[in-house]
Amino acid sequence: MIKSFNRRALLRGTGSTLISLPLGAFATYGDKLIGAPGEEAPVRLFTMPWPNGSPPDLLDFNEFFKPLAGLQSQIALIKGMSHPVFNASGGAPHVAGAITAFSGTPASADGLLPTSASMDQVMVESMKPTTKLKSVHTGFTTFGHLRSGVQTLDYRSFDSKGNLMTPLVDPYRLFVQLFGKPNGQTDQGIILAKRRASILDAVVEQLKVVNSEGYGLAKESRAQLSDHLDHMRELERRAEAAALCTPPTNAPSEAEGQSLANSQPRMLESLSLIADMLVLAFQCDIVRYGCLSVGESAYHFNDTKILGMLGAGIDGHEAAHFEGTRGTWITSGKFMMLCINTMMQKFSVAKDIDGRSLLDNSIFYSASEISNHSQSGHYVSNMPALVIGGGVHGVPVGKTLDARQKPIPDALASCMNAAGLKTMEKFGPYGTGKLF
Structure with a gap:
């Protein structure tokens, strides 16, 4: 039968x-399976600020961005953006500059508070992710170890009401937020x-x-x-x-996390560990949007191992204001690029669920709060930015784009559109369209 x-x-x-x-x-x-061809991967979007601007005459991969030369084919370099309605002579140019750099709109009249949401939080509100975390603000800042209080120099990720997304820069606390307590x-x-x-x-x-x-x-x-x-x-x-x-078991101890969060000499080590966590968080689809800070605005970086003995008397921020210490400013900035490269290399080699790299399916918009420091002030003309990753989603990687004075919000609109917000044709009251 x-x-x-x-x-x-x-x-x-x-x-x-x-x-x-x-x-x-x-x-x-x-126990999500990684590297499985045919699956559709989400597109992530993070901002990635670096501090204290960059020398306008050295904006290429042979000079200021040389630490990123190995990733040049996965980076779109933008030059010549305008900075909407920014008073460079105000009392808080670094704070106001960062607010505009990642929201596309000016800060409040005193230059200390946002008037609209940063790009990553616009994505959260628009895309309404169902991931474990809606967003995460992490990275390295010297204010990050503080458990309370608003530090305006950390204003890079904020909602439409001006609320700062508190930075999680202690690697132990970030681990717990992403994966739960170790051994639990x-x-x-x-x-x-x-x-x-x-x-x-x-x-x-x-x-x-x-x-x-x-x-x-x-x-x-x-x-x-x-x-x-x-x-x-x-x-x-x-x-x-x-x-x-599978969530990792080798979490840093609570004491080690606090040590990493507070130590300039261990900045690269801390960011490398944070990047490892974010790689797994992306693969597990725990979070898609956020901010990965490489130092706060006006970061007074003074590690003498990086800057030499001159760093004992002047830091990467102050050095930018004097012609005689310009080399120290550039060295400090190149170290920030080295930190970015170390993190991005991890996303470049890690596999996503569709078989591509995580960097193929992720967009990191990296910029500074000002374009140039000098003895005479803070400049915001001809703003540069790096758009790292996302080549398969429309980012013109491997190219240098001349913005021809189109405003910052046009670059932000382009990134959000590439990350899946297809209705984003123009961003905010100062946007004119898309840059790419």
């Missing part, structure tokens, strides 16, 4: 959750991953038995089941070869 193919009963008997899933869907937060939620993720791998093995073996000639299924049913078995074998193969999105 030929047995009929009762798919519902078969699924109940052999692990319905796994068999009924389409190819590549064997993934949820806790993370252990559950590992247990879940192992359990599902065990179920997958059992299901494949049961399918082989059911699909054998001796089991008695009709030819059509066996053909249909063979397709499922092929899918399961592919899942099994990819499960062995691909990385599992």
Whole structure:
């Protein structure tokens, strides 16, 4: 007697959750499969500020941006943007400059508060992500260890009411925010991953038995089941070869996190660790939008190992105001570019769920609060920016764009459009359209 193919009963008997899933869907937060071709990956958008401007005569990958030369093919360099309605002679030019650089609109009259949301928070409000975290503001700032109080020099990520998204620059606290406390939620993720791998093995073996000639299924049913078995074998193969999105167990200790957050000499180490966490957070789709700060605005970077002995008497911010110490300012800025490169290289080699790199599916808009320092003041003419990643989503990577005095909000509109906000044709009251 030929047995009929009762798919519902078969699924109940052999692990319905796994068999009924389409190819590549064997993934949820806790054990998401990475590097699976054919899956659609989300597009992430982060701002990435660096402090104290950049020398206008050295804006290329042989000079100021030389630390990023290895990623040049994945970067769009923008030059010559105008800075909308900014009073450079005001009492807080670095604060006001940063607010405009990432929101496209001027700060309040005193130059201390935003009047609209930053780009990353516009994306949160518009795209309404269902990820674990709506956004995250992280990176390195010397104010980041403070648990309370508003530091205006950290105004890079803020909502439409002017509320600062508090920076999480302590790597331990960031780990807890992203993945849960070590040996708590993370252990559950590992247990879940192992359990599902065990179920997958059992299901494949049961399918082989059911699909054998001796089991008695009709030819059509066996053909249909063979397709499922092929899918399961592919899942099994990819499960062995691909990385599992399992929360890490090697979290920094609370004391180590505080030490990293407060130490200029360990800035690169701290940012590298934070980038490792964000890579996994992107792969697990825990967060899509945010800000990754490389020092606060007007950052007084004075690590003598980087700046030399001159850094003991003058820092990267003050050095910009004097012609005789211009070299120290440039050295400080190049170190910020080295930090950016170290982080971006991690996204460049890490795989996304569609088989591309995370950098292909992520857009990092990197800019400073001013264009140039000098003895006579703070300048915001001919603003530069870097758009890193997102080449497959419309960012003209590998090119240098002359903005021809189009305003900053046009670059922001272009980034948001490339990141999926297709209704974004013009951003804010000072925008004129898209830059690319």
